[in-house]
Amino acid sequence: MRLLRSGAGAARLLLAFGMLVTIAACGEKTPNGQVVAVVDGEEVTRRELAFEPEAGTSGEGTAQPALAALLSGVIDRKLAVAEARRLDLDQTPEYLARAKRLDEVMLSRTLFDRWAEDAPEPSEGAVASFISTNPQRFEGRKLFLVDRIQAASTSPAEALKPLQSNDAVASYLDSHSQPYGRERTVLDSATLPFDLYQQIVALPAETPLVLAHNGALVSLAVLQAKDAPPAPVDRTAMAITALKQEAVQEKLLALRKDAEISYQPGYAPTTTPSAELAAKRN
Structure with missing residues (x-):
């Protein structure tokens, strides 16, 4: 080891070492405050x-x-x-696609929240009218346990409508080599348009309702139904929230109207968003 021959040299070394320690300490972040x-x-x-x-x-x-x-x-x-x-x-392409989707979902939700906050408070008359014309969300709300069959093609819809059970529907699809999925799930009537709600409650138990929607075929058979009306004290707030969400959908429809949207054949929706919104209102 080489020895320093002067006190000045030792002092310079100590000073340099001290500066390194100080710089390192300044680079460290100590958790405090936020x-x-x-x-x-x-x-x-x-x-x-x-x-x-x-x-x-x-x-x-x-x-x-x-x-x-x-x-x-x-x-x-x-x-x-x-x-x-x-x-x-x-x-990776997979990560980039998922990250893009997540960013779009979060940003659009932020926009929808802003629109809902900015929407004017509905009048008492509008709230009362909404509650009375949407019994499926309020007094008549039900939870349906349904046997649900979904096929990718709507072509057999007319042939399936006369059938009296989902087992018969499944047998028909099997005999025609039509792929489908089948599951039991809970359907909340609050998510349904009123006309569809009326069709479901009018059906005898386990009798299927065959629907063609957006290029898919759906057969619903109600196995059980349970009344689930919200508490009266909550209904006004629920109606206000729903009306504000309709205002959000109106703004989104306006954006669609002004946008240029084209579809590859086979990808265009069979029902328009404006028609779906009108169905929910009715």
Whole structure:
């Protein structure tokens, strides 16, 4: 080892070493205030934690213990993201397509929320009218356990309508080599147009209702029905929300009207969005 021969040289070395330590210390981020953790130099903020789905709220209203419980998962995710980027997984076609879709979904939802907030409050008369003309959402709301068959083609619709069970529908599709899916699921009448609701409640149990919709064939057979009217105290708020959502759909229809949209043959919808909105109103 080479020894320094002068005190001045030693002083210069100590000074240089001290400066390196100071620079390193300045580069470190110490969590404080809104910053709750630092992961390889990347800050995790309280606000970021508050927007985790498990937080149950957004903004600054979430309690600290609840946010602290989420921190470990957020750190794991950030470490995984950094490793994925190191492996260039963020450049794959699959990732880019999914990321584009997620960005579009989040941005469009933000727009819809803004439109709903800006929509004028409906009058008492409009609310009362909406409740009375949509019994499937309110007093007459039901939960249907249905046997649902869906086929990709609507061609056998007329032949299926006279059949008296979904087993018969399935047998017909099998005999004609028509692929289909079949499942039991719960159908909430609040999601249905009133005319479709009327058709379903009028059917005898397990008798199928065959529908052609957007290029697909659907056969619904009700196995059980349960009354599920919302509490009277909640109905006004529900009606206001629904009316504001209709205002959002009106704005979206206006954008469609002004847009230039073309379809490859076979991809165009068989019903227009404006017709679907009108059906929901009726």
